[in-house]
Amino acid sequence: LKAMDLSLGKIEIKIREKTLTKDPVIIAGPCSVEDAATMRRIASSLKDLGVDVLRGGAYKPRTSPYDFQGLKEDGLEILREIRAEFDLPIATEILDPRHLEKALDVVDIIQIGSRNMYNYTLLEEAGRTGKPIILKRGFSATVKEWVSAAEYILNTGNEQVILCERGIRTFETTTRNTLDLNSVAFLKERCRLPVLVDPSHGTGVRSLVKPMGAAGILAGAAGLIIEAHTEPDKACSDARQTIDMKTLEEIMNLTKQLWRLT
Ligand code: PEP
Ligand code: MN
Numbered sequence: 001l002k003a004m005d006l007s008l009g010k011i012e013i014k015i016r017e018k019t020l021t022k023d024p025v026i027i028a029g030p031c032s033v034e035d036a037a038t039m040r041r042i043a044s045s046l047k048d049l050g051v052d053v054l055r056g057g058a059y060k061p062r063t064s065p066y067d068f069q070g071l072k073e074d075g076l077e078i079l080r081e082i083r084a085e086f087d088l089p090i091a092t093e094i095l096d097p098r099h100l101e102k103a104l105d106v107v108d109i110i111q112i113g114s115r116n117m118y119n120y121t122l123l124e125e126a127g128r129t130g131k132p133i134i135l136k137r138g139f140s141a142t143v144k145e146w147v148s149a150a151e152y153i154l155n156t157g158n159e160q161v162i163l164c165e166r167g168i169r170t171f172e173t174t175t176r177n178t179l180d181l182n183s184v185a186f187l188k189e190r191c192r193l194p195v196l197v198d199p200s201h202g203t204g205v206r207s208l209v210k211p212m213g214a215a216g217i218l219a220g221a222a223g224l225i226i227e228a229h230t231e232p233d234k235a236c237s238d239a240r241q242t243i244d245m246k247t248l249e250e251i252m253n254l255t256k257q258l259w260r261l262t
Contacts, residue, residue: 002154003147003161003192011192013132013160015052015089015109020162020194024259025223026252027091027109027134027196029055031238032068033075036082041230043086045245049252053109054079054088055225059095060237061115068236073102080106091134091225097125104129114139114166114201117149127156134196134225136164143183150193163187163195164225165216167202176204176241179212181219188220195220200227200241209243213251217258224255 002008013020028046033039033056046054058075060068071078076092083090089108094100095116103110109132116122117138126133133153137146150161165184167177179202187195197216199209213224229235232242243251 001147001151003150004190006190006192008192011159011161011194013162013194015132018052020222024217024255025052025196026255027051027053027055027223027225028228028248030229030235031057031200031227031242032060032070032236033058033078033092034071034236036078038230039078039082040085042228043082043088045230046228046248047086047088049245049249051248051252052089052223053091054082054086055091055111055227057093057111057237058103059093059099061093061095061113062237076103076106083108094122094126097122100125100129104131107131109134109162112136117141117146120149120152123149123152124156127153127158130158130160132160132162133158134162134164136166136198137168137180137183139167139169139177141168143186146183147187147191147193161193162222163191163193164198165195165202165221166198167204175208177202179203179216181215184216184219184221194222196223196225197221198225200225200238200243204241206232206241206243206247209241210247210251210254214254214258217255218262220262224251226251
């Protein structure tokens with residue numbers, strides 16, 4: 001695998017002036033893109049905190065088809081306004097190659113969700129855009145399957161692949177998922193690609209996001225992707241794992257301190 005051949009050197013991915021693995025990168029925002037006024041309040045807070053990238057899903061892959069499915073194209077329009085108004089790069093999930101064209105001029109980083117890690121056509125189409133891609137780990141994927149999925153993107157000639165550990169399904173049901181920090185330490189040692197940790201989906205529990213985000217940084221993550229909202233209890237999806245801006249600020253400060261130890 002090209003991704004595991006360290007003789008080729010680590011892959012450097014820039015997000016504005018930061019380089020992944022050299023500087024800790026924080027991606028934060030609501031689970032779903034919400035109405036424009038709410039998004040403006042959130043973006044303004046994120047900007048003040050110095051968050052690097054705003055996340056938010058316009059297309060939402062919900063387990064139940066009866067749950068909120070995202071604002072879709074209207075959500076992309078809101079992201080377009082926010083991106084221009086606040087000068088924040090945008091990471092958003094693409095569920096289907098047919099959405100790529102519509103999303104391309106709004107999205108700075110394409111997110112491939114856990115449920116789509118095995119969707120090789122989508123991976124290739126996303127790869128061909130040449131944009132950086134966050135590839136979330138399938139919730140029952142082995143590390144090898146996950147890296148092999150990344151290889152589909154690398155094979156399009158696009159090397160800007162950012163892995164994201166978001167927790168896996170185990171026998172343990174106390175938390176939503178089990179954040180596999182072994183994978184993070186392992187990949188830092190053996191893989192050319194940077195790895196982010198998502199302690200929001202990794203735990204599913206608001207109060208656990210800070211400790212597990214910190215643990216992710218110590219395990220070798222290049223940064224964190226976190227669900228945050230100005231009014232977490234009112235979030236349209238994943239409210240229980242969504243943190244407020246004060247907690248996000250604490251996590252960012254903690255990350256800076258811990259980064260010096262890694
Ligand atoms: C998300 O980031 O909102 C998301 C749906 O994550 P995952 O694909 O990891 O479940
Ligand atoms: Mn979510």
